[in-house]
Amino acid sequence: MSTRTHLGTEMHLEGRQWRLDALDSGQQAAVEKAAKAAAPIRRGEPVDITTPTYAPLMSALSKDGRATAIDIADQVGLPASTVRRQLGRLLKAGALAMRCELSQLHTRWPVSVIWWCRVPKPLLLSVVARMRAEPRVRMCMSMTGPANFVVFAWTAGLTDLMQLQGVLEDLLPPGALIDSSVTLRTRKRAGWLLRPDGRLDTDSPQPAQ
Known part of the structure:
Protein backbone atom coordinates (compact mmCIF):
# COMPACT_ATOMS: atom_id res chain seq x y z
CA MET A 1 0.00 0.00 0.00
CA SER A 2 1.32 3.45 -0.91
CA THR A 3 0.15 7.04 -0.93
CA ARG A 4 0.91 10.06 -3.09
CA THR A 5 0.50 13.68 -2.05
CA HIS A 6 -0.64 16.34 -4.50
CA LEU A 7 -0.29 20.01 -3.57
CA GLY A 8 -3.12 22.26 -4.66
CA THR A 9 -1.90 25.42 -6.37
CA GLU A 10 -5.19 27.16 -7.27
CA MET A 11 -8.81 26.41 -6.40
CA HIS A 12 -11.01 27.27 -9.38
CA LEU A 13 -14.31 25.96 -8.00
CA GLU A 14 -15.19 24.44 -4.63
CA GLY A 15 -18.15 22.96 -2.80
CA ARG A 16 -19.65 26.08 -1.23
CA GLN A 17 -20.04 27.59 -4.71
CA TRP A 18 -21.99 24.55 -5.93
CA ARG A 19 -25.77 24.83 -6.19
CA LEU A 20 -28.38 22.11 -5.71
CA ASP A 21 -30.29 23.49 -8.70
CA ALA A 22 -33.52 23.68 -6.70
CA LEU A 23 -33.95 27.37 -7.63
CA ASP A 24 -34.04 28.76 -11.16
CA SER A 25 -31.58 31.46 -12.21
CA GLY A 26 -34.01 34.28 -11.41
CA GLN A 27 -34.67 32.95 -7.92
CA GLN A 28 -30.95 32.53 -7.27
CA ALA A 29 -30.30 36.11 -8.38
CA ALA A 30 -33.06 37.38 -6.09
CA VAL A 31 -31.64 35.53 -3.09
CA GLU A 32 -28.11 36.81 -3.77
CA LYS A 33 -29.36 40.37 -4.22
CA ALA A 34 -31.30 40.24 -0.96
CA ALA A 35 -28.31 38.79 0.92
CA LYS A 36 -25.99 41.54 -0.33
CA ALA A 37 -28.51 44.25 0.53
CA ALA A 38 -29.03 42.87 4.03
CA ALA A 39 -25.37 42.44 4.91
CA PRO A 40 -22.88 43.76 2.34
CA ILE A 41 -19.46 42.27 3.12
CA ARG A 42 -16.25 44.09 2.29
CA ARG A 43 -13.14 41.96 2.42
CA GLY A 44 -11.08 42.82 5.49
CA GLU A 45 -7.39 42.48 6.27
CA ARG A 66 -23.18 25.55 13.86
CA ALA A 67 -22.04 26.56 17.34
CA THR A 68 -23.33 29.97 18.46
CA ALA A 69 -21.13 32.76 19.75
CA ILE A 70 -22.40 31.94 23.25
CA ASP A 71 -21.46 28.25 22.82
CA ILE A 72 -17.97 29.18 21.66
CA ALA A 73 -17.57 31.79 24.40
CA ASP A 74 -18.29 29.11 27.02
CA GLN A 75 -15.57 26.89 25.52
CA VAL A 76 -12.84 29.52 25.12
CA GLY A 77 -13.57 31.55 28.25
CA LEU A 78 -14.34 34.87 26.55
CA PRO A 79 -17.37 37.18 26.54
CA ALA A 80 -19.87 36.36 23.78
CA SER A 81 -19.54 39.94 22.47
CA THR A 82 -15.80 39.42 21.95
CA VAL A 83 -16.39 36.12 20.15
CA ARG A 84 -18.99 37.75 17.88
CA ARG A 85 -16.53 40.49 16.97
CA GLN A 86 -13.75 37.97 16.27
CA LEU A 87 -16.05 35.78 14.16
CA GLY A 88 -17.07 38.83 12.16
CA ARG A 89 -13.45 39.63 11.43
CA LEU A 90 -12.76 36.03 10.37
CA LEU A 91 -15.72 36.12 7.99
CA LYS A 92 -14.72 39.48 6.49
CA ALA A 93 -11.15 38.26 6.00
CA GLY A 94 -12.35 35.15 4.21
CA ALA A 95 -10.78 32.88 6.83
CA LEU A 96 -14.26 31.43 7.51
CA ALA A 97 -16.93 30.63 4.93
CA MET A 98 -20.55 29.56 5.25
CA ARG A 99 -21.38 26.20 3.72
CA CYS A 100 -24.39 23.90 3.95
CA GLU A 101 -23.88 20.22 3.15
CA LEU A 102 -26.59 17.70 2.34
CA SER A 103 -27.04 13.97 1.98
CA GLN A 104 -25.85 13.15 -1.53
CA LEU A 105 -28.04 10.05 -1.80
CA HIS A 106 -31.13 12.26 -1.41
CA THR A 107 -30.16 14.33 -4.45
CA ARG A 108 -30.45 13.36 -8.11
CA TRP A 109 -26.65 12.92 -8.24
CA PRO A 110 -25.81 9.94 -5.97
CA VAL A 111 -22.56 8.82 -7.67
CA SER A 112 -19.28 10.70 -7.12
CA VAL A 113 -16.31 10.71 -9.47
CA ILE A 114 -12.85 12.27 -9.44
CA TRP A 115 -10.84 12.78 -12.63
CA TRP A 116 -7.10 13.49 -12.71
CA CYS A 117 -6.02 15.29 -15.86
CA ARG A 118 -2.98 16.79 -17.55
CA VAL A 119 -4.15 20.15 -18.89
CA PRO A 120 -1.75 22.13 -21.11
CA LYS A 121 -1.42 25.72 -19.93
CA PRO A 122 -2.96 27.26 -23.10
CA LEU A 123 -6.16 25.25 -22.48
CA LEU A 124 -6.48 25.86 -18.74
CA LEU A 125 -8.76 28.91 -18.84
CA SER A 126 -11.20 27.34 -21.30
CA VAL A 127 -11.32 24.06 -19.35
CA VAL A 128 -11.93 25.90 -16.07
CA ALA A 129 -14.69 28.01 -17.65
CA ARG A 130 -16.46 24.90 -18.97
CA MET A 131 -16.19 23.10 -15.62
CA ARG A 132 -17.57 26.13 -13.78
CA ALA A 133 -20.57 26.11 -16.12
CA GLU A 134 -21.26 22.41 -15.50
CA PRO A 135 -23.83 21.92 -12.67
CA ARG A 136 -22.55 18.42 -11.87
CA VAL A 137 -19.02 19.64 -11.05
CA ARG A 138 -18.49 20.50 -7.38
CA MET A 139 -14.75 21.16 -7.39
CA CYS A 140 -11.88 21.68 -9.81
CA MET A 141 -8.35 22.62 -8.85
CA SER A 142 -4.89 23.01 -10.32
CA MET A 143 -2.19 21.03 -8.53
CA THR A 144 1.35 19.71 -8.72
CA GLY A 145 2.39 16.35 -10.12
CA PRO A 146 1.93 14.38 -13.34
CA ALA A 147 -1.79 15.21 -13.19
CA ASN A 148 -1.94 18.99 -12.81
CA PHE A 149 -5.74 19.34 -12.73
CA VAL A 150 -8.43 17.52 -10.75
CA VAL A 151 -12.21 17.54 -11.21
CA PHE A 152 -14.73 16.28 -8.64
CA ALA A 153 -18.34 15.78 -9.70
CA TRP A 154 -21.66 14.33 -8.58
CA THR A 155 -23.53 12.38 -11.28
CA ALA A 156 -26.91 10.68 -11.67
CA GLY A 157 -25.34 7.29 -12.41
CA LEU A 158 -22.67 5.58 -14.47
CA THR A 159 -24.25 6.56 -17.81
CA ASP A 160 -24.38 10.19 -16.72
CA LEU A 161 -20.81 9.87 -15.41
CA MET A 162 -19.53 8.66 -18.78
CA GLN A 163 -21.40 11.47 -20.56
CA LEU A 164 -19.67 14.06 -18.38
CA GLN A 165 -16.35 12.30 -18.86
CA GLY A 166 -16.89 12.66 -22.62
CA VAL A 167 -17.39 16.40 -22.16
CA LEU A 168 -14.08 16.60 -20.30
CA GLU A 169 -12.25 14.44 -22.83
CA ASP A 170 -13.46 16.65 -25.69
CA LEU A 171 -11.78 19.62 -23.99
CA LEU A 172 -8.41 17.86 -23.62
CA PRO A 173 -5.75 16.43 -25.92
CA PRO A 174 -5.79 12.63 -26.38
CA GLY A 175 -4.54 10.80 -23.29
CA ALA A 176 -4.74 13.88 -21.05
CA LEU A 177 -7.35 12.29 -18.78
CA ILE A 178 -4.91 10.24 -16.70
CA ASP A 179 -7.10 8.47 -14.14
CA SER A 180 -10.53 8.37 -12.53
CA SER A 181 -12.04 7.18 -9.26
CA VAL A 182 -15.75 6.39 -8.78
CA THR A 183 -17.32 6.50 -5.29
CA LEU A 184 -20.62 4.70 -4.76
CA ARG A 185 -20.82 5.53 -1.05
CA THR A 186 -19.17 8.35 0.88
CA ARG A 187 -18.34 7.37 4.46
CA GLY A 198 -25.38 10.05 3.74
CA ARG A 199 -26.54 11.94 6.81
CA LEU A 200 -24.31 12.84 9.75
CA ASP A 201 -23.85 9.89 12.10
CA THR A 202 -24.59 11.54 15.44
CA ASP A 203 -24.57 8.19 17.28
CA SER A 204 -20.92 7.39 16.55
CA PRO A 205 -17.99 9.22 18.16
CA GLN A 206 -16.57 11.65 15.65
CA PRO A 207 -12.80 11.85 15.04
CA ALA A 208 -10.85 14.84 16.26
CA GLN A 209 -10.94 17.61 13.69
Whole structure:
Protein backbone atom coordinates (compact mmCIF):
# COMPACT_ATOMS: atom_id res chain seq x y z
CA MET A 1 0.00 0.00 0.00
CA SER A 2 1.32 3.45 -0.91
CA THR A 3 0.15 7.04 -0.93
CA ARG A 4 0.91 10.06 -3.09
CA THR A 5 0.50 13.68 -2.05
CA HIS A 6 -0.64 16.34 -4.50
CA LEU A 7 -0.29 20.01 -3.57
CA GLY A 8 -3.12 22.26 -4.66
CA THR A 9 -1.90 25.42 -6.37
CA GLU A 10 -5.19 27.16 -7.27
CA MET A 11 -8.81 26.41 -6.40
CA HIS A 12 -11.01 27.27 -9.38
CA LEU A 13 -14.31 25.96 -8.00
CA GLU A 14 -15.19 24.44 -4.63
CA GLY A 15 -18.15 22.96 -2.80
CA ARG A 16 -19.65 26.08 -1.23
CA GLN A 17 -20.04 27.59 -4.71
CA TRP A 18 -21.99 24.55 -5.93
CA ARG A 19 -25.77 24.83 -6.19
CA LEU A 20 -28.38 22.11 -5.71
CA ASP A 21 -30.29 23.49 -8.70
CA ALA A 22 -33.52 23.68 -6.70
CA LEU A 23 -33.95 27.37 -7.63
CA ASP A 24 -34.04 28.76 -11.16
CA SER A 25 -31.58 31.46 -12.21
CA GLY A 26 -34.01 34.28 -11.41
CA GLN A 27 -34.67 32.95 -7.92
CA GLN A 28 -30.95 32.53 -7.27
CA ALA A 29 -30.30 36.11 -8.38
CA ALA A 30 -33.06 37.38 -6.09
CA VAL A 31 -31.64 35.53 -3.09
CA GLU A 32 -28.11 36.81 -3.77
CA LYS A 33 -29.36 40.37 -4.22
CA ALA A 34 -31.30 40.24 -0.96
CA ALA A 35 -28.31 38.79 0.92
CA LYS A 36 -25.99 41.54 -0.33
CA ALA A 37 -28.51 44.25 0.53
CA ALA A 38 -29.03 42.87 4.03
CA ALA A 39 -25.37 42.44 4.91
CA PRO A 40 -22.88 43.76 2.34
CA ILE A 41 -19.46 42.27 3.12
CA ARG A 42 -16.25 44.09 2.29
CA ARG A 43 -13.14 41.96 2.42
CA GLY A 44 -11.08 42.82 5.49
CA GLU A 45 -7.39 42.48 6.27
CA PRO A 46 -5.92 38.94 6.25
CA VAL A 47 -6.14 37.08 9.57
CA ASP A 48 -3.69 34.50 10.92
CA ILE A 49 -5.93 31.75 12.28
CA THR A 50 -3.03 30.09 14.12
CA THR A 51 -2.63 32.92 16.64
CA PRO A 52 -3.84 32.49 20.24
CA THR A 53 -6.66 34.93 19.45
CA TYR A 54 -8.26 32.90 16.68
CA ALA A 55 -7.00 29.33 17.03
CA PRO A 56 -9.42 28.47 19.90
CA LEU A 57 -12.37 29.73 17.84
CA MET A 58 -11.31 27.66 14.83
CA SER A 59 -10.92 24.61 17.05
CA ALA A 60 -14.41 25.05 18.48
CA LEU A 61 -15.94 25.52 15.03
CA SER A 62 -14.16 22.45 13.66
CA LYS A 63 -16.10 20.37 16.17
CA ASP A 64 -19.44 22.09 15.57
CA GLY A 65 -19.75 24.45 12.64
CA ARG A 66 -23.18 25.55 13.86
CA ALA A 67 -22.04 26.56 17.34
CA THR A 68 -23.33 29.97 18.46
CA ALA A 69 -21.13 32.76 19.75
CA ILE A 70 -22.40 31.94 23.25
CA ASP A 71 -21.46 28.25 22.82
CA ILE A 72 -17.97 29.18 21.66
CA ALA A 73 -17.57 31.79 24.40
CA ASP A 74 -18.29 29.11 27.02
CA GLN A 75 -15.57 26.89 25.52
CA VAL A 76 -12.84 29.52 25.12
CA GLY A 77 -13.57 31.55 28.25
CA LEU A 78 -14.34 34.87 26.55
CA PRO A 79 -17.37 37.18 26.54
CA ALA A 80 -19.87 36.36 23.78
CA SER A 81 -19.54 39.94 22.47
CA THR A 82 -15.80 39.42 21.95
CA VAL A 83 -16.39 36.12 20.15
CA ARG A 84 -18.99 37.75 17.88
CA ARG A 85 -16.53 40.49 16.97
CA GLN A 86 -13.75 37.97 16.27
CA LEU A 87 -16.05 35.78 14.16
CA GLY A 88 -17.07 38.83 12.16
CA ARG A 89 -13.45 39.63 11.43
CA LEU A 90 -12.76 36.03 10.37
CA LEU A 91 -15.72 36.12 7.99
CA LYS A 92 -14.72 39.48 6.49
CA ALA A 93 -11.15 38.26 6.00
CA GLY A 94 -12.35 35.15 4.21
CA ALA A 95 -10.78 32.88 6.83
CA LEU A 96 -14.26 31.43 7.51
CA ALA A 97 -16.93 30.63 4.93
CA MET A 98 -20.55 29.56 5.25
CA ARG A 99 -21.38 26.20 3.72
CA CYS A 100 -24.39 23.90 3.95
CA GLU A 101 -23.88 20.22 3.15
CA LEU A 102 -26.59 17.70 2.34
CA SER A 103 -27.04 13.97 1.98
CA GLN A 104 -25.85 13.15 -1.53
CA LEU A 105 -28.04 10.05 -1.80
CA HIS A 106 -31.13 12.26 -1.41
CA THR A 107 -30.16 14.33 -4.45
CA ARG A 108 -30.45 13.36 -8.11
CA TRP A 109 -26.65 12.92 -8.24
CA PRO A 110 -25.81 9.94 -5.97
CA VAL A 111 -22.56 8.82 -7.67
CA SER A 112 -19.28 10.70 -7.12
CA VAL A 113 -16.31 10.71 -9.47
CA ILE A 114 -12.85 12.27 -9.44
CA TRP A 115 -10.84 12.78 -12.63
CA TRP A 116 -7.10 13.49 -12.71
CA CYS A 117 -6.02 15.29 -15.86
CA ARG A 118 -2.98 16.79 -17.55
CA VAL A 119 -4.15 20.15 -18.89
CA PRO A 120 -1.75 22.13 -21.11
CA LYS A 121 -1.42 25.72 -19.93
CA PRO A 122 -2.96 27.26 -23.10
CA LEU A 123 -6.16 25.25 -22.48
CA LEU A 124 -6.48 25.86 -18.74
CA LEU A 125 -8.76 28.91 -18.84
CA SER A 126 -11.20 27.34 -21.30
CA VAL A 127 -11.32 24.06 -19.35
CA VAL A 128 -11.93 25.90 -16.07
CA ALA A 129 -14.69 28.01 -17.65
CA ARG A 130 -16.46 24.90 -18.97
CA MET A 131 -16.19 23.10 -15.62
CA ARG A 132 -17.57 26.13 -13.78
CA ALA A 133 -20.57 26.11 -16.12
CA GLU A 134 -21.26 22.41 -15.50
CA PRO A 135 -23.83 21.92 -12.67
CA ARG A 136 -22.55 18.42 -11.87
CA VAL A 137 -19.02 19.64 -11.05
CA ARG A 138 -18.49 20.50 -7.38
CA MET A 139 -14.75 21.16 -7.39
CA CYS A 140 -11.88 21.68 -9.81
CA MET A 141 -8.35 22.62 -8.85
CA SER A 142 -4.89 23.01 -10.32
CA MET A 143 -2.19 21.03 -8.53
CA THR A 144 1.35 19.71 -8.72
CA GLY A 145 2.39 16.35 -10.12
CA PRO A 146 1.93 14.38 -13.34
CA ALA A 147 -1.79 15.21 -13.19
CA ASN A 148 -1.94 18.99 -12.81
CA PHE A 149 -5.74 19.34 -12.73
CA VAL A 150 -8.43 17.52 -10.75
CA VAL A 151 -12.21 17.54 -11.21
CA PHE A 152 -14.73 16.28 -8.64
CA ALA A 153 -18.34 15.78 -9.70
CA TRP A 154 -21.66 14.33 -8.58
CA THR A 155 -23.53 12.38 -11.28
CA ALA A 156 -26.91 10.68 -11.67
CA GLY A 157 -25.34 7.29 -12.41
CA LEU A 158 -22.67 5.58 -14.47
CA THR A 159 -24.25 6.56 -17.81
CA ASP A 160 -24.38 10.19 -16.72
CA LEU A 161 -20.81 9.87 -15.41
CA MET A 162 -19.53 8.66 -18.78
CA GLN A 163 -21.40 11.47 -20.56
CA LEU A 164 -19.67 14.06 -18.38
CA GLN A 165 -16.35 12.30 -18.86
CA GLY A 166 -16.89 12.66 -22.62
CA VAL A 167 -17.39 16.40 -22.16
CA LEU A 168 -14.08 16.60 -20.30
CA GLU A 169 -12.25 14.44 -22.83
CA ASP A 170 -13.46 16.65 -25.69
CA LEU A 171 -11.78 19.62 -23.99
CA LEU A 172 -8.41 17.86 -23.62
CA PRO A 173 -5.75 16.43 -25.92
CA PRO A 174 -5.79 12.63 -26.38
CA GLY A 175 -4.54 10.80 -23.29
CA ALA A 176 -4.74 13.88 -21.05
CA LEU A 177 -7.35 12.29 -18.78
CA ILE A 178 -4.91 10.24 -16.70
CA ASP A 179 -7.10 8.47 -14.14
CA SER A 180 -10.53 8.37 -12.53
CA SER A 181 -12.04 7.18 -9.26
CA VAL A 182 -15.75 6.39 -8.78
CA THR A 183 -17.32 6.50 -5.29
CA LEU A 184 -20.62 4.70 -4.76
CA ARG A 185 -20.82 5.53 -1.05
CA THR A 186 -19.17 8.35 0.88
CA ARG A 187 -18.34 7.37 4.46
CA LYS A 188 -16.91 10.69 5.59
CA ARG A 189 -17.27 14.30 4.45
CA ALA A 190 -15.32 17.27 5.80
CA GLY A 191 -13.93 15.00 8.53
CA TRP A 192 -17.36 13.81 9.74
CA LEU A 193 -18.57 10.20 9.68
CA LEU A 194 -21.76 9.62 7.70
CA ARG A 195 -24.58 7.10 7.97
CA PRO A 196 -25.31 4.78 5.00
CA ASP A 197 -27.96 7.27 3.80
CA GLY A 198 -25.38 10.05 3.74
CA ARG A 199 -26.54 11.94 6.81
CA LEU A 200 -24.31 12.84 9.75
CA ASP A 201 -23.85 9.89 12.10
CA THR A 202 -24.59 11.54 15.44
CA ASP A 203 -24.57 8.19 17.28
CA SER A 204 -20.92 7.39 16.55
CA PRO A 205 -17.99 9.22 18.16
CA GLN A 206 -16.57 11.65 15.65
CA PRO A 207 -12.80 11.85 15.04
CA ALA A 208 -10.85 14.84 16.26
CA GLN A 209 -10.94 17.61 13.69
